[in-house]
Amino acid sequence: MKIRLPLLLLIVALAMTVTAAFLAGRWYLSQPIKPEATTPLLLDFKGGATARSVTNQVTVHFQSGHSAVSYRLSQIFADINHLQAGLYEIQGQQSWFDIWKMLNQGREKTFSVTLVEGLTLQQWLAQLSEQPYLIDKTSELNESELRQKLGIEEASAEGVLLPETYSYRAYTTDISILKQAYISMQNAVQHAWEERSDRCPVSSPYELLILASIIEKETGLADERPLVASVFANRLATGMRLQSDPTTIYGIDNFDGNLTRAHLREKTAYNTYRINGLPPTPIAMPGKASIEAAANPVRSPYYYFVADKSGGHVFSETLKEHQQAVRRYQLNQE
Structure with a gap:
C-alpha cells in the first residue's frame, strides 16, 4: 500500500513535533x-x-x-x-x-561543629546546644546519666572526649556526636599510650589524659607542650607538687577569674598546690598534641615555668631563677 505524500508529511511533522517537545522538556529540566x-x-x-x-x-x-x-x-x-x-x-x-x-x-546537607581543645565538658555542651538542626538530649541528663548514655567507664566525662570537627545531618542528637568523640579519644589515647617513651611519668592511659589536660590548659603553643610536659614529668619523678593554676581553678566553684592566695591555700581535690601528684580527673578536653606531649615529654632540666606575657613561657631550672623570672614578667620588677 502506498502512503500518500500529504499523510507522509503529516507523520513526519508529528514525529518532529514529538521529538522537539521531548528535547524541549529535557532541556528545560537540565x-x-x-x-x-x-x-x-x-x-x-x-x-x-x-x-x-x-x-x-x-x-x-x-x-x-x-x-x-x-x-x-x-x-x-x-x-x-x-x-x-x-x-x-x-x-x-x-x-x-x-x-x-x-x-x-539522599545526599542531605551536612553540618559541622568544631569542639575545641582546652574547653570543659560544660562549655562543649553549651556549644552543642546552639548548633542548628542538632537535637539536644544532654540538657536533661545529669553527669552520671550522660556517662551511662555514652558508655563512659571513667570516673568523669571530663577529658575523655576528643576535640575535633564532627559532621552531622539534620536531626542528629548531640549524644551521637559525643559518642563519636569518646570512641575517637579512646583510639587516640591508646595509640599514644602504646607509643609512650620511658620518660612518660604516669602509670595508666587515664592518668595520661589527666596530665595531657593540664598541659593543654597551661600552654597553647605547639612547640612548648613537650617542654611543659617535661616540667611536670620532672616534678612527678622527684615528688614535687605540680602547682598548676589551671587545676586549682577547675576545683573552685563559680570561679570569678581572680585566683587569690586564699584559693591556693584551700585544700581541694584539684588544688595541686596542696595535693601530691595528679588531680583525680582531667580538667579539660586535651587535644592529640597535648596527649602526645604527655606520653613523650622531652628530656629537660626544667622544674619551673612562668608566663612571659607574650603568649609563651620562660622555663627555669632552679627556684631562684624562677623567682627572678616571676619578678621580671609577672611583677614587672627588673
Missing part, C-alpha cells in the same frame, strides 16, 4: 533553576511529602518557572517516586535533574 540566586533553599523533605511539594517550594523560593510545568515535566522525564526524606540544600545553579538526583540518592 537548565539551572535561577543561576543568579545567592540564597539557597533549605528543603526539609519529610517522610510522606510529595514531589509536587518540592516543585512548589523551589519555584516559590527562587521565584522562577511554573510549579505545575516543572512537576509535569519531572513526572515524564525524571525519577520522582523514590525520594528520600532529609534536609537538602538547593542552590539556584542546580537544575531539576540535579535536584531529583540529590533527593533520590
Whole structure:
C-alpha cells in the first residue's frame, strides 16, 4: 500500500513535533533553576511529602518557572517516586535533574561543629546546644546519666572526649556526636599510650589524659607542650607538687577569674598546690598534641615555668631563677 505524500508529511511533522517537545522538556529540566540566586533553599523533605511539594517550594523560593510545568515535566522525564526524606540544600545553579538526583540518592546537607581543645565538658555542651538542626538530649541528663548514655567507664566525662570537627545531618542528637568523640579519644589515647617513651611519668592511659589536660590548659603553643610536659614529668619523678593554676581553678566553684592566695591555700581535690601528684580527673578536653606531649615529654632540666606575657613561657631550672623570672614578667620588677 502506498502512503500518500500529504499523510507522509503529516507523520513526519508529528514525529518532529514529538521529538522537539521531548528535547524541549529535557532541556528545560537540565537548565539551572535561577543561576543568579545567592540564597539557597533549605528543603526539609519529610517522610510522606510529595514531589509536587518540592516543585512548589523551589519555584516559590527562587521565584522562577511554573510549579505545575516543572512537576509535569519531572513526572515524564525524571525519577520522582523514590525520594528520600532529609534536609537538602538547593542552590539556584542546580537544575531539576540535579535536584531529583540529590533527593533520590539522599545526599542531605551536612553540618559541622568544631569542639575545641582546652574547653570543659560544660562549655562543649553549651556549644552543642546552639548548633542548628542538632537535637539536644544532654540538657536533661545529669553527669552520671550522660556517662551511662555514652558508655563512659571513667570516673568523669571530663577529658575523655576528643576535640575535633564532627559532621552531622539534620536531626542528629548531640549524644551521637559525643559518642563519636569518646570512641575517637579512646583510639587516640591508646595509640599514644602504646607509643609512650620511658620518660612518660604516669602509670595508666587515664592518668595520661589527666596530665595531657593540664598541659593543654597551661600552654597553647605547639612547640612548648613537650617542654611543659617535661616540667611536670620532672616534678612527678622527684615528688614535687605540680602547682598548676589551671587545676586549682577547675576545683573552685563559680570561679570569678581572680585566683587569690586564699584559693591556693584551700585544700581541694584539684588544688595541686596542696595535693601530691595528679588531680583525680582531667580538667579539660586535651587535644592529640597535648596527649602526645604527655606520653613523650622531652628530656629537660626544667622544674619551673612562668608566663612571659607574650603568649609563651620562660622555663627555669632552679627556684631562684624562677623567682627572678616571676619578678621580671609577672611583677614587672627588673
